[in-house]
Every structure is written in C-alpha cells, then in structure tokens.
Amino acid sequence: MKTDIFKYSLLGVVLGLSIMSCTEGDKFDYGKTVVLITGTETTPVTKFVVEDTPSTYAVTASATNIVDKDVKVTFAIDNSQVEAYNKEHGTNYFALPDGAVTLDDANATIQAGKSFSTPTTVKVVSTENFAEGRVYVVPVTIAQVDGLDVLQSSKTIFLQISRVIHFTSLNISNTNLYSNFIFADDKKQELSNFTYEIKFYSDDWHIIARLCSFTSKDEQRSSMLRFGENGQAVNALQWVSPTGSIVSSTLFSTGRWYTVSLTYDGSKLTMYVNGVKDAEGAGDGKPVDFQRFELGMSWTGYRSSQYFHGRISEVRVWSRALNPAEMQMGLCGVDPQSEGLVAYWKMNEGEGHIFKDATGHGYDMDWTNTAREISEGKGLVYKLDYSSAIGWDSDDKNKCN
Numbered sequence: 001m002k003t004d005i006f007k008y009s010l011l012g013v014v015l016g017l018s019i020m021s022c023t024e025g026d027k028f029d030y031g032k033t034v035v036l037i038t039g040t041e042t043t044p045v046t047k048f049v050v051e052d053t054p055s056t057y058a059v060t061a062s063a064t065n066i067v068d069k070d071v072k073v074t075f076a077i078d079n080s081q082v083e084a085y086n087k088e089h090g091t092n093y094f095a096l097p098d099g100a101v102t103l104d105d106a107n108a109t110i111q112a113g114k115s116f117s118t119p120t121t122v123k124v125v126s127t128e129n130f131a132e133g134r135v136y137v138v139p140v141t142i143a144q145v146d147g148l149d150v151l152q153s154s155k156t157i158f159l160q161i162s163r164v165i166h167f168t169s170l171n172i173s174n175t176n177l178y179s180n181f182i183f184a185d186d187k188k189q190e191l192s193n194f195t196y197e198i199k200f201y202s203d204d205w206h207i208i209a210r211l212c213s214f215t216s217k218d219e220q221r222s223s224m225l226r227f228g229e230n231g232q233a234v235n236a237l238q239w240v241s242p243t244g245s246i247v248s249s250t251l252f253s254t255g256r257w258y259t260v261s262l263t264y265d266g267s268k269l270t271m272y273v274n275g276v277k278d279a280e281g282a283g284d285g286k287p288v289d290f291q292r293f294e295l296g297m298s299w300t301g302y303r304s305s306q307y308f309h310g311r312i313s314e315v316r317v318w319s320r321a322l323n324p325a326e327m328q329m330g331l332c333g334v335d336p337q338s339e340g341l342v343a344y345w346k347m348n349e350g351e352g353h354i355f356k357d358a359t360g361h362g363y364d365m366d367w368t369n370t371a372r373e374i375s376e377g378k379g380l381v382y383k384l385d386y387s388s389a390i391g392w393d394s395d396d397k398n399k400c401n
Helices: 002-021 080-089 300-304 324-329
Strands: 034-037 045-049 055-059 061-063 071-077 101-104 107-110 120-124 136-145 156-162 169-171 179-182 189-191 194-202 209-215 223-227 236-241 244-251 257-264 268-273 276-282 288-290 292-295 310-318 341-345 370-373 380-384 391-393
Touching: 034 136, 045 055, 055 156, 061 071, 061 107, 071 101, 080 136, 080 156, 120 136, 194 209, 209 310, 223 257, 236 257, 236 268, 244 268, 244 276, 276 324
Parallel strands: 045 156
Antiparallel strands: 034 061, 055 120, 071 107, 071 136, 101 120, 136 156, 169 310, 169 391, 179 292, 179 370, 189 288, 194 257, 194 310, 209 223, 209 292, 223 236, 236 244, 257 268, 268 276, 310 341, 370 380
C-alpha cells in the first residue's frame, strides 16, 4: 500500500514538472517510467548538515513505477551545474574546493520489484579550505541510466552544506558607544540602487530604541532603523526611509537573531526579515548618498533614553538591490568579494577600536575618531573617542546555521 501511495503521488509530481517544462508541440508519454533523484520532485536544494568531517549524505534515484528488471544508475558530481543553477535562480552558490568531497558507490541499482535505487554516498572529508562567507553546494547528478530515460528537471540535487558557525558580535547596550563615523569625501557612494543590512539580537524592549542609520554626510535621504516610534508597538521596526516611514509587519522577539535587509531598486523600497519580504513603500527614482554610519541614537542626550539593549553583527552596504535568495544565503555571512558589496563590517573583532571593512575597500571605522552633536543646535563635534565603551559577546547565543 505504501509503495502504491508513493508511486501515484510521485507520478503526479513528475507529470506536473513535465507539463511545466514542456514547450508547445512537445508530447509527453504519461505512462512512461522515468528516473529522477529522490527528493528533487519537491526541491532541487536540500541541506547537508556537516558538524564534523568526515560527514556523509546518502543520495538515491527513484523510478516513477516499480521496475521489472534491475536498472543500473550512475551518479556523478558535476560542478558545472552550480553555475547554471546560479544563473537561472539568481543565487550565488559555490562548488566545494578540490579534495573536499568524494562520491562513494557511484554505481547504484534499482532492483527488480522496487522503485528506489541503492544509495550513493557523498562524503565531505575536509572543510579546511572553505572560504569565509561562501555558501557551498555539492551538485550530485544522474550521469547515466541503463534502459530508462531521466527526467531532466530532476536529474540533479544540490546538497547545501550547513555548518554551525560560532561568531563574535558587538554589544551595543552601553549607550556611551553611540556615535557616528563619517567617511572621507572620496569614499562617498552615490547609490541609484542599494541594499543595507544589519544582523541584530535584542535583550529587551522599551518605548523607543534606535538601532542604526545609513546616511549621507549631512544626514539627507537617510535609512534609519528604530523600534517603538510614533505609537508603534515597542517591538515593531520602523524604517525611516528616503521617502517616508515603512513599518514592519513582524513583531520582533527578544533572545533571537534577525537579519534585516533594506533594498531600493530605483523605484521601490522593500524591507526583508531573514530574507523574507516584510513591508514596502514607494521610492522616488532619485539616488541616495552613503558616507556616514550612525550606531544607536547619538544625538545630544537621547543616547540614554533611546537605547538598544542587545548585539549586532554583519553590517553591509551594497550598490544593488539583492534578491531574497541572496539574502537568505547571507544570513551567516557573505563572500567579501561579492558583486556590488561596497562595505562589510562583520563586527567580530573581539578587541580593539576599529571595525574593519572585510571588502578591503577602505571603509574601516575607527571609534577613536567619531562625530556627534553633543549640545542641541551646536553642530557636530569631531574626533570623539568612544573606544572605551566597546564591548564584545562570544557565547552560546552567537550561533548561526
């Protein structure tokens, strides 16, 4: 009975995939038995958890009907599939470095009277040469089947390497830390499109909590993030955008890491939470300048009343609007050489007073040389040293999978 249920449900999915992939004039034989990699009938990408090496993952092939004789299936790792998948889906996956993965028992068999093959074993033997911020996949494909056709849309499975990453973050509960870093004029970026990102963890909520601001030298057309303003719930996030207020539908929890991404595609402003669209507003088609980063609420005496109790990491400025797939891949970190990544502060130094720009583009922030308005109406005071307020966290709360 279970075999029959699988047979008909799988056949239904395969027929749906086949109909979607057919072009006008194609004919598909719905009674035909075809072979595919098990699991790809729902999604071609699946997690492969690697906690230590070696780690293994079993891949099998499935036939849409029980076979009446042995069917030999040959698997292979085909890294060319990674580039093709990225191009089609707008992702930025990487194939594993040479020598990091092996394929055992590449020749499998769907035995007579069954619809599943014996497994092939994918083995990650080393993560030593994995580059920081990259998301790796192992593309396992059906290279050959004797006597049956392969469903082309389901011939390859992408095993996304999932590791538990422990990281250090910047603690911003000390309000004496709050200030601005203003970059030199030659570092000003005029952005017709952008993505601003920040990863944060809240310990508690109160009436108003300012997180940060990405802005120009004179604070025109800013993107500022704060909680609980204008009568909103204390755990609702307000994006004061270049064209107005955008409030999250998400009510954020304490004790949990979130990544917020703010995008502008030239016409629309969109807020994403952990890579999922949350809220949006209309843009005006005009560019914005980025030359200044404000940490917390630094203006006059508001530092002590509009504080954020928590942690931050993974702060980024991009010169393009990321798509959701890219955001979701970057929840734990991104490749510092990613296309369009202008500046990238991991906020993970663990010591010192300089928040380093991982891209190498020269956007380091030295917290012995900040600027803020100390007295209302008196203008900015420069060369302020708040390095003594820097604090770091590196505990069990700081984990990302």
